[in-house]
Amino acid sequence: MxxxxxxxxxxxxxxxxxxxxxxxxxxxxGRTDANYRSYSDAHRARLSFVRHSRELGFxxxxxxxxxxxxxxxxxxxxxxxxxxxxxxxxVEEKIAQLALLRxxxxxxxxxxxxxVAADCRVIEALGDHGQCETSH
Amino acid sequence: MxxxxxxxxxxxxxxxxxxxxxxxxxxxxGRTDANYRSYSDAHRARLSFVRHSRELGFxxxxxxxxxxxxxxxxxxxxxxxxxxxxxxxxVEEKIAQLALLRxxxxxxxxxxxxxVAADCRVIEALGDHGQCETSH
DNA sequence: TATGGACCCTGTAGCAACTACAGGGTCAAG
DNA sequence: CTTGACCCTGTAGTTGCTACAGGGTCCATA
Numbered sequence: 351m352x353x354x355x356x357x358x359x360x361x362x363x364x365x366x367x368x369x370x371x372x373x374x375x376x377x378x379x380g381r382t383d384a385n386y387r388s389y390s391d392a393h394r395a396r397l398s399f400v401r402h403s404r405e406l407g408f409x410x411x412x413x414x415x416x417x418x419x420x421x422x423x424x425x426x427x428x429x430x431x432x433x434x435x436x437x438x439x440x441v442e443e444k445i446a447q448l449a450l451l452r453x454x455x456x457x458x459x460x461x462x463x464x465x466v467a468a469d470c471r472v473i474e475a476l477g478d479h480g481q482c483e484t485s486h
Numbered sequence: 487m488x489x490x491x492x493x494x495x496x497x498x499x500x501x502x503x504x505x506x507x508x509x510x511x512x513x514x515x516g517r518t519d520a521n522y523r524s525y526s527d528a529h530r531a532r533l534s535f536v537r538h539s540r541e542l543g544f545x546x547x548x549x550x551x552x553x554x555x556x557x558x559x560x561x562x563x564x565x566x567x568x569x570x571x572x573x574x575x576x577v578e579e580k581i582a583q584l585a586l587l588r589x590x591x592x593x594x595x596x597x598x599x600x601x602v603a604a605d606c607r608v609i610e611a612l613g614d615h616g617q618c619e620t621s622h
Numbered sequence: 623t624a625t626g627g628a629c630c631c632t633g634t635a636g637c638a639a640c641t642a643c644a645g646g647g648t649c650a651a652g
Numbered sequence: 653c654t655t656g657a658c659c660c661t662g663t664a665g666t667t668g669c670t671a672c673a674g675g676g677t678c679c680a681t682a
Contacts, residue, residue: 354658364659365641373639384648386659399613405622406594406612407587410639416609423604430608431598438591441584448581451543455574458542462567468559472566476542476552477535486541490629500630501670509668520677522630546668 352382356389360397367397375400375410375417408437450484457483492525496533503533511536511550544573586620593619 357364370376380388403413461471493500506512516524539549597607
């Protein structure tokens with residue numbers, strides 16, 4: 351399949367596919383006589399893996415490690431589990447951070463009573479961390 | 487105060503202060519004879535506002551609007567409220583997204599039974615979105 | 623008086639993970 | 653034979669910083 355078909359099949363931007371190739375995340379595909387990239391099902395599966403992992407928030411470097419692992423079926427699965435577990439922990443921490451931030455923001459937003467900027471509680475609160483209840 | 491003192495006073499990297507000046511978020515300060523930047527308390531307050539807003543996740547462009555507002559005390563506070571409310575909504579959406587992602591990840595991580603990569607459920611799940619319960 | 627170290631300056635390049643051109647080539651349908 | 657959809661390479665932009673390189677300044681101490 352040509353790059354446009356692959357893009358449609360995986361929901362990926364064409365430029366992104368070429369980008370992944372450039373950074374060595376996807377192998378270079380074959381070429382047609384006209385120098386068009388020509389992809390196989392194996393390419394499609396690999397790109398799906400990459401996209402799905404990206405949707406789950408893994409970094410490119412983590413994905414590189416995961417791909418290395420899946421390319422070598424003898425290797426210990428523990429590493430994949432370690433990468434995924436660490437990522438899960440990061441996501442949980444991010445959620446906790448955002449929850450604090452949300453609480454602080456809703457406290458600030460709730461203080462608006464209309465009026466002019468000079469009396470604005472929102473602007474006042476942004477200038478003064480001392481008004482916060484958490485240390486974001 | 488010199489840039490290093492301002493940096494310490496606000497918990498900001500020196501390079502970041504110069505960056506904010508370069509992009510017009512902070513006004514150019516006066517200079518000493520030796521061409522060192524020289525800051526006033528007004529500068530310090532403005533930088534604190536910027537840093538605090540960044541900690542709360544506002545983008546530079548949002549902060550620019552908020553600063554414009556606070557520079558013009560006649561203007562209507564509603565705009566500040568609108569910016570903050572929209573940001574709050576974005577934070578809430580991000581939290582919801584990450585929560586889905588966390589659920590999916592913990593489902594995937596929980597499937598690891600050890601063994602070799604060829605049998606790895608984690609790697610298998612990453613390659614196959616069909617195994618997911620949500621559409622992240 | 624020299625010198626060392628802490629501080630400051632400008633300008634540029636790097637990070638992540640793409641995205642968006644510009645300026646060209648290829649191919650099939652009408 | 654032209655039109656439009658597709659493809660190519662290479663480079664530059666995005667966000668919000670951060671990290672140099674290669675210099676200048678200032679002040680205390682030997």
